Amino acid sequence: GSGMVKQRTAMVYSDPAVTQSETLPQVLLARALSEPGGLAERHKRLGIWREFTWANVLERVRALALGLESKGLKAGDSVMLIGENEPEHFWAEYAVQSLGGKVLSVYPDQTAEEILYLAQDSQTRIFLAQDQEQVDKCLEVADEYDGAIAIVYWDGSGLWGYDHPLLHSFESVSAAGRQIHAKEPARFEEHVKRGRADDTALLSYTSGTTGKPKGVVISHRYLFDNCSRVMGAIEIAPGTEYLTYISPAWVTEQIFGLSIGLIAPMVVNFPEGPEDVLTNIRELAVDALVFSPRQWENLASIVQARMLGAGKVRNAMYNWGMKVGHDVYVERLEGRSPSLAARLQLPFAEALVLHHLRDNLGLGKAKNAMSGGALMAPDVFRMFHAMGVKLRNVYGATEIGLLTAHVGESYQLETSGSWMQSNTNYGEPLEYRVSDEGELQVRGGSGFGGYHGKPEKTAEELTEDGWYKTGDAVSMTDDGELLFFDRVKDMRRLANGHSYPPQFIETRLRYSPFIKDLMTLGDETRSFVSALINIDMEVLGRWAEENKISFSTYTDLSQKPEVLDLIKGEVARINALLPEGSRVARFANFPKELDPDEGELTRSRKLRRAFLEERYAKLVEAIYAGDDETDLEIAVTYQDGRQGVLKATVRVSDVENASKAAGRQSQT
Numbered sequence: 001g002s003g004m005v006k007q008r009t010a011m012v013y014s015d016p017a018v019t020q021s022e023t024l025p026q027v028l029l030a031r032a033l034s035e036p037g038g039l040a041e042r043h044k045r046l047g048i049w050r051e052f053t054w055a056n057v058l059e060r061v062r063a064l065a066l067g068l069e070s071k072g073l074k075a076g077d078s079v080m081l082i083g084e085n086e087p088e089h090f091w092a093e094y095a096v097q098s099l100g101g102k103v104l105s106v107y108p109d110q111t112a113e114e115i116l117y118l119a120q121d122s123q124t125r126i127f128l129a130q131d132q133e134q135v136d137k138c139l140e141v142a143d144e145y146d147g148a149i150a151i152v153y154w155d156g157s158g159l160w161g162y163d164h165p166l167l168h169s170f171e172s173v174s175a176a177g178r179q180i181h182a183k184e185p186a187r188f189e190e191h192v193k194r195g196r197a198d199d200t201a202l203l204s205y206t207s208g209t210t211g212k213p214k215g216v217v218i219s220h221r222y223l224f225d226n227c228s229r230v231m232g233a234i235e236i237a238p239g240t241e242y243l244t245y246i247s248p249a250w251v252t253e254q255i256f257g258l259s260i261g262l263i264a265p266m267v268v269n270f271p272e273g274p275e276d277v278l279t280n281i282r283e284l285a286v287d288a289l290v291f292s293p294r295q296w297e298n299l300a301s302i303v304q305a306r307m308l309g310a311g312k313v314r315n316a317m318y319n320w321g322m323k324v325g326h327d328v329y330v331e332r333l334e335g336r337s338p339s340l341a342a343r344l345q346l347p348f349a350e351a352l353v354l355h356h357l358r359d360n361l362g363l364g365k366a367k368n369a370m371s372g373g374a375l376m377a378p379d380v381f382r383m384f385h386a387m388g389v390k391l392r393n394v395y396g397a398t399e400i401g402l403l404t405a406h407v408g409e410s411y412q413l414e415t416s417g418s419w420m421q422s423n424t425n426y427g428e429p430l431e432y433r434v435s436d437e438g439e440l441q442v443r444g445g446s447g448f449g450g451y452h453g454k455p456e457k458t459a460e461e462l463t464e465d466g467w468y469k470t471g472d473a474v475s476m477t478d479d480g481e482l483l484f485f486d487r488v489k490d491m492r493r494l495a496n497g498h499s500y501p502p503q504f505i506e507t508r509l510r511y512s513p514f515i516k517d518l519m520t521l522g523d524e525t526r527s528f529v530s531a532l533i534n535i536d537m538e539v540l541g542r543w544a545e546e547n548k549i550s551f552s553t554y555t556d557l558s559q560k561p562e563v564l565d566l567i568k569g570e571v572a573r574i575n576a577l578l579p580e581g582s583r584v585a586r587f588a589n590f591p592k593e594l595d596p597d598e599g600e601l602t603r604s605r606k607l608r609r610a611f612l613e614e615r616y617a618k619l620v621e622a623i624y625a626g627d628d629e630t631d632l633e634i635a636v637t638y639q640d641g642r643q644g645v646l647k648a649t650v651r652v653s654d655v656e657n658a659s660k661a662a663g664r665q666s667q668t
Contacts, residue, residue: 039052062181065095082105107249112136151168154169221426222449227259229445244270287366288366308539369389385413395416406418429445448462494523509533531584537557586653
């Protein structure tokens, strides 16, 4: 009921394959013995779905493990896996863990330089790489790093001309392993049986936003503990069809695909490739999937773009269907009773619109659609719920595990959900507290295993009395749900002592179809928050044409009064979510598209803030001086490499519902 703090108990396992196991390979072995013909994995390759039973998976894991052992891999050694989510990636992990080794999975787009650092830090012995692109990086690393005894690849296309003493194919290593198994049929099982809960299963590297990445030591106990937290909060039935898409370099996928995959167990479905995920989701119609907030936002914008491109009639149908969905599903989600009118229209909205939308995205059966990671724009969240997709947030930290999840039928979409319980077989009960600075601190469960080889860094993460400091600024709602604002270090303070969460504001504004990207401004020398916005030329160009607004260039469109009014409305909507002192009071639109070639964005299209503040310093001054416009001259590089100067008059807009104080401040 209301006012009650929602608590779920942790999953207490009853399945002997799990209760009698301490490590993931022990669960795999038990599954292959008790249900050899049960379906474990499916993979689409060259347009055909291939299926793997528990017996198939075990056979491949065993062959690879014994083959790697014959190459010199020992218990305690580190193995680096580089590649997309393919069955071989999972088999390789279980194979290494079978021998008592530890795995570090890295993102396929990491550079040779980053891989070299990770290899040195983890003391990598063997590289397991997907294909030519990854092998090239490993060979480059092997020139400088002498700790490697082998580089093993699983997709040989383009590699036939390669000749290097460390290079072997997955096939040849597995063939050697099969011969060893034929001679010593008990060898593999003996290795697996030696495994203990506190053995290190993985090193999960946290993205080093400050300094170099650090490898969190993750034990099998941690993985079992986190599975029981998740399975206690969210119902995952045996045989659940799961889509693996987020990278195993991220601990969330280690918990879901690699661990719950064995422990529930689920059928893990591997898409053909990262770019085919939409078509694969549609074919599969899975029960469960976890995406990062960015991936959910991408799906949402695909739906919106399709609707903007559809005819008037279809668009009107879509808007009506989504409105009915919103009036029933979102109302229920937020704990209110939908109106009778909406309830009566729902079956028609379902039959004519919502059902098709879900099927088109392949989310028709998705009972467990989850978003892992930090913040998702609530509008995206509402949109999926209006469509009838029950999206849930899951939140945690690599160091201490998953902590909260949206449970039950109604929860606040702004929050990261309610606290999960840990199973006391794996440690003390989970506890949390919020410090005076608003930082979430946690202890209990399987605990924090520390950073590999960095005891002093590990100590920095703990309070005097042994709580893990998440570094996240949060608040708890009345009914015990966690509201995540930002990293404590990323909360920014204004001159008046107010602090505001820049990322919270930016994530929510970025969802607007008219805004491609933006940066917030405001620090201890400023008395209010403002924003510099990169409009979405494609969407706004269409909008301008539909509304008979003529324009010549990006620069011209970005400064049109109608466009500024439209953006102002978007900003005002987000301001309503924020405490008064944290609202965006003024904004301006960049006069040109931000460009990675000019150093304004990183390769992954993240804004380079310090550089932008310097480059557009004159505009920033105009915003805080209370000016209505300013003339800019920006050096630009054209497509053909010519240098030029963009001259533009940029307008500054005030947002009405920002606090009056900010308005007064800007007039003095």
